[in-house]
Amino acid sequence: MSILKDQNRFKDIIRGKIKDNFKKYVTHGEMIGKREKEYVKIPVPSVDIPRFKYGKKQQGGVGQGQGQPGDSVDGPGEPGKGEAGDKPGEHNLEVEVTMEELADILGEALELPRIEPKGNNNIDVQKNKYTSRNFVGPDSLRMFKSSYKEALKRSIACGDYDPDNPVIVPIRRDMRFLSSKPVKKPQTKAVVIYMMDVSGSMGEEQKEIVRLESFWINTWLTKNYKGLETRFIIHDAAAREVDEKTFFSTSESGGTLISSAYKYCKKIIDQDYPLNEWNIYPFHFSDGDNWSGDDTRFCINLLKEFFLPNVNMFGYGQVESKYGSGQFYRDLEKQLPNDERIVLSRIESKDKIIDSIKDFLGKGK
Amino acid sequence: MGNLTPELEAERKKICKIAAEAGLDFFDTIFELVSYKELNAVAARGGFPVRYPHWKFGMEYEKLSKGYEFGLSKIYELVINTDPCYAYLMEGNEFIDQKLVMAHVFGHCDFFKNNMWFSKTNRKMVDAMANHATRVRRYVDRYGVDTVEDFIDKCLSLENLIDRYAPYTSSAQVVEKVNAVNGLNLPVEDSKKFTVNKEYMESFINPVGSSSQRESQPRIETAPSFPAKPEKDILLFLMHNAPLEEWQQDVLSIIREESYYFVPQGMTKIMNEGWASYWHSKLMTEKIMDDSEIIDFADRHSGTMAMAPGGFNPYKIGIELMRNIEERWNKGQHGLEWAECKDLDAKKNWNTKAGKGREKIFQVRRDYNDVTFIDEFLTEEFCVENKLFVYQFNKQKNKFEINTRDFPLIKKQLLFQLTNFGQPIINVVDANFENRGELLLAHLFEGVELQPDYMYETLKNLQYIWKRPVNIATVMDNEGRFFRFDGKEVSSIAFNDLPKNESA
Numbered sequence: 075m076s077i078l079k080d081q082n083r084f085k086d087i088i089r090g091k092i093k094d095n096f097k098k099y100v101t102h103g104e105m106i107g108k109r110e111k112e113y114v115k116i117p118v119p120s121v122d123i124p125r126f127k128y129g130k131k132q133q134g135g136v137g138q139g140q141g142q143p144g145d146s147v148d149g150p151g152e153p154g155k156g157e158a159g160d161k162p163g164e165h166n167l168e169v170e171v172t173m174e175e176l177a178d179i180l181g182e183a184l185e186l187p188r189i190e191p192k193g194n195n196n197i198d199v200q201k202n203k204y205t206s207r208n209f210v211g212p213d214s215l216r217m218f219k220s221s222y223k224e225a226l227k228r229s230i231a232c233g234d235y236d237p238d239n240p241v242i243v244p245i246r247r248d249m250r251f252l253s254s255k256p257v258k259k260p261q262t263k264a265v266v267i268y269m270m271d272v273s274g275s276m277g278e279e280q281k282e283i284v285r286l287e288s289f290w291i292n293t294w295l296t297k298n299y300k301g302l303e304t305r306f307i308i309h310d311a312a313a314r315e316v317d318e319k320t321f322f323s324t325s326e327s328g329g330t331l332i333s334s335a336y337k338y339c340k341k342i343i344d345q346d347y348p349l350n351e352w353n354i355y356p357f358h359f360s361d362g363d364n365w366s367g368d369d370t371r372f373c374i375n376l377l378k379e380f381f382l383p384n385v386n387m388f389g390y391g392q393v394e395s396k397y398g399s400g401q402f403y404r405d406l407e408k409q410l411p412n413d414e415r416i417v418l419s420r421i422e423s424k425d426k427i428i429d430s431i432k433d434f435l436g437k438g439k
Numbered sequence: 440m441g442n443l444t445p446e447l448e449a450e451r452k453k454i455c456k457i458a459a460e461a462g463l464d465f466f467d468t469i470f471e472l473v474s475y476k477e478l479n480a481v482a483a484r485g486g487f488p489v490r491y492p493h494w495k496f497g498m499e500y501e502k503l504s505k506g507y508e509f510g511l512s513k514i515y516e517l518v519i520n521t522d523p524c525y526a527y528l529m530e531g532n533e534f535i536d537q538k539l540v541m542a543h544v545f546g547h548c549d550f551f552k553n554n555m556w557f558s559k560t561n562r563k564m565v566d567a568m569a570n571h572a573t574r575v576r577r578y579v580d581r582y583g584v585d586t587v588e589d590f591i592d593k594c595l596s597l598e599n600l601i602d603r604y605a606p607y608t609s610s611a612q613v614v615e616k617v618n619a620v621n622g623l624n625l626p627v628e629d630s631k632k633f634t635v636n637k638e639y640m641e642s643f644i645n646p647v648g649s650s651s652q653r654e655s656q657p658r659i660e661t662a663p664s665f666p667a668k669p670e671k672d673i674l675l676f677l678m679h680n681a682p683l684e685e686w687q688q689d690v691l692s693i694i695r696e697e698s699y700y701f702v703p704q705g706m707t708k709i710m711n712e713g714w715a716s717y718w719h720s721k722l723m724t725e726k727i728m729d730d731s732e733i734i735d736f737a738d739r740h741s742g743t744m745a746m747a748p749g750g751f752n753p754y755k756i757g758i759e760l761m762r763n764i765e766e767r768w769n770k771g772q773h774g775l776e777w778a779e780c781k782d783l784d785a786k787k788n789w790n791t792k793a794g795k796g797r798e799k800i801f802q803v804r805r806d807y808n809d810v811t812f813i814d815e816f817l818t819e820e821f822c823v824e825n826k827l828f829v830y831q832f833n834k835q836k837n838k839f840e841i842n843t844r845d846f847p848l849i850k851k852q853l854l855f856q857l858t859n860f861g862q863p864i865i866n867v868v869d870a871n872f873e874n875r876g877e878l879l880l881a882h883l884f885e886g887v888e889l890q891p892d893y894m895y896e897t898l899k900n901l902q903y904i905w906k907r908p909v910n911i912a913t914v915m916d917n918e919g920r921f922f923r924f925d926g927k928e929v930s931s932i933a934f935n936d937l938p939k940n941e942s943a
Contacts, residue, residue: 076489076492077479077480077483077484077496077497077500079492079497080483080492080493080494080495080496080497080500081497081498081500081501082497083492083493083494083497083584083588084494084495084497084498084501085497085501086494087494121498123495123592123595123596123598124596124892124893124894124895124896124897124900125596125597125598125599125893125897126599126600126862126863126865126882126889126893126894126897126911127599127862127863127889127890127893128861128862128863128887128888128889128890129887129888129889129890129891134829134830134831134832134839134842134852135751135829135830135852135856136751136827136828136829136830136849136852136853136856137746137750137751137827137828137829137830137841138746138750138751138752138755138756138825138826138827138828139746139826139828140826141828141841142841143828143840143841143842143843143844144840144841145840145841146833146836146838146839146840146841147830147839147840147841
């Protein structure tokens with residue numbers, strides 16, 4: 075149908091609009107709130123065709139129903155009338171975009187390279203696919219249409235079929251059932267481990283930045299790896315694993331021992347993610363204020379010996395805050411110069427999120 | 440003829456016969472059974488199977504598909520005003536739905552054929568639309584989809600700036616316009632044109648911009664006052680006078696022609712739906728249905744007639760007014776004597792047993808459009824009975840609320856909404872404004888201001904076509920103002936603030 079061309083054209087226009095305004099969306103927290111598993115809702119500026127027309131609010135109209143003067147009514151263009159698109163304020167259209175599309179747009183807007191999965195970690199997964207037909211099977215898998223067709227064929231062949239009284243009585247032999255076939259599929263597995271410093275110096279704004287950034291990192295990685303797993307670790311002087319909600323809502327206080335998080339992260343990897351099967355992406359967000367130089371040295375050792383040789387990429391994002399010294403960034407920079415496997419990024423404010431995402435994902439790892 | 444199942448075909452024949460016996464007079468009507476996807480696709484293109492490629496149809500399709508798939512809305516009937524009429528039935532609708540739709544469609548077809556406002560309509564519009572599509576596709580191939588689509592966007596933005604009554608007036612000047620509607624024949628000597636048998640082939644055999652036409656096309660000198668009098672058909676004015684390339688001129692003519700095609704539909708929405716609903720209800724309940732179907736019918740019918748609180752349903756108002764007219768003329772409740780009767784009781788029980796109701800509504804469906812229909816037949820009794828009211832926007836409460844149930848005000852509001860289709864009346868008044876080749880439009884202010892954000896964007900599109908700066912004189916925030924777009928920014932100046940030496 076040629077309408078599909080028009081429809082794709084429309085979708086392209088919307089995508090174009092989203093891309094044009096992408097920077098704005100990246101820093102829009104509300105969008106993430108509207109995430110519904112596979113879709114996000116994005117407010118798109120006008121896709122209407124402008125005309126000289128009366129302002130709806132000025133015009134008023136004629137309605138029908140109960141009520142006294144002064145009672146409020148729904149106004150024009152409410153459901154039931156079937157004439158979509160003349161509601162006041164309609165030009166802020168909200169479109170649903172799949173996460174997949176959003177990732178594409180992200181990729182295009184930031185010119186992100188596709189990720190090359192770590193070598194030799196493709197493993198076969200066996201899955202049952204229900205694609206074939208069989209003569210036997212449970213009733214729950216009976217194929218109604220096929221069974222009906224078989225019965226119809228049989229009754230026509232036998233001469234029982236009467237077009238004026240088209241009653242078909244299927245017998246056992248007519249039944250068809252869906253049956254499964256095992257298929258092997260190569261699958262790449264990936265896990266993202268987010269670590270966040272929740273010491274007193276990380277305020278609401280800093281957390282919001284981490285939240286937005288991790289949303290976009292997730293979006294991109296999910297596109298590249300089906301079935302992406304995420305784990306969350308928060309730490310101050312001690313580290314613990316939490317769920318996503320807690321990750322973004324906890325505020326603790328106290329000192330900062332970054333090594334506690336790294337140790338905990340190592341523990342998770344050792345326990346759950348065999349290194350040869352998994353693509354591993356640890357990300358650490360902090361304001362860069364570590365307790366002591368000793369601890370920092372310990373962290374760097376851990377990075378050198380365990381993380382860097384084994385993970386795809388280690389991301390360290392430093393969120394600027396009033397209280398943080400930002401020393402950790404400088405230490406990493408000094409100790410691990412020109413190491414491709416660790417990506418450092420400074421996020422001064424919400425507006426810099428987009429650059430930071432590019433820092434992290436721009437290498438195609 | 441169509442692809443109906445034997446059962447539906449039998450039903451179609453039966454209903455067609457019943458409708459004809461009831462006095463309906465229609466073109467041949469071809470029913471097609473289509474899937475919901477096809478139906479949505481056709482509906483998205485305004486009822487036509489082939490239209491020029493444009494994203495707005497895609498947007499409409501997306502809306503309709505989502506509405507259907509989520510179970511929010513469903514299209515029951517779709518009928519195109521052509522000869523023969525094409526109507527669509529949706530696969531998988533219940534049998535009673537299909538019957539109801541058929542009965543309803545015959546009502547529409549009768550209306551299309553007999554209402555005088557449809558008398559100027561091109562009845563081969565399906566072909567014309569398909570030709571337009573071919574032309575636009577050719578331009579897309581030549582100039583690229585973005586260029587062409589972008590230009591179509593700009594034309595569509597001005598689509599409502601036509602003279603809706605032009606096809607019905609008969610002054611010589613307008614005849615030329617009507618010709619132009621049917622394929623852009625700018626006035627040329629006949630000898631230079633090829634003979635055309637089929638009207639819709641005109642634009643192919645004598646395409647616009649062919650050398651003969653170009654030579655003879657009147658080059659209009661930009662005189663001090665041009666146009667001589669305010670010109671309402673702004674699209675035609677632009678076609679003739681804006682510095683457009685040939686393909687752009689052609690695209691503009693396509694948009695204009697299609698815009699004119701949809702005018703009668705908009706002009707008779709209440710009557711047309713009222714008429715079709717009147718007949719489906721009458722035929723179904725009296726002739727077509729059997730007893731077992733009455734509940735389902737009542738369910739569908741009431742669904743169609745439902746009014747959301749504060750909404751306005753043309754089906755409902757239309758059918759009620761039609762029935763009201765029939766009853767009044769049956770009982771002789773019209774004329775001077777009735778109007779002057781002050782005794783409410785006598786008025787209520789007035790019955791001269793005139794029995795002219797049926798005859799009257801047939802005459803009404805022939806001669807009226809929504810404006811004259813409401814103007815003549817909306818009575819105070821009707822407004823009270825149907826609980827009509829006027830609502831306004833209350834700025835303090837940021838809500839719409841009921842303003843009044845006063846009959847004259849209801850009527851005034853309704854007529855205002857219907858006159859010029861609720862579109863502002865805008866004329867070209869000067870094509871050489873301030874002697875700088877700028878375009879000046881004037882909005883005939885009727886108490887309602889234009890929506891500013893839409894106005895700015897539209898001005899930009901107009902400027903793209905006119906190339907020189909464009910101006911519109913209108914009222915904004917209770918003050919007469921000029922708005923001007925010079926290609927870079929929109930500026931505005933109040934009439935009062937104009938320097939004295941300039942003409943306002």
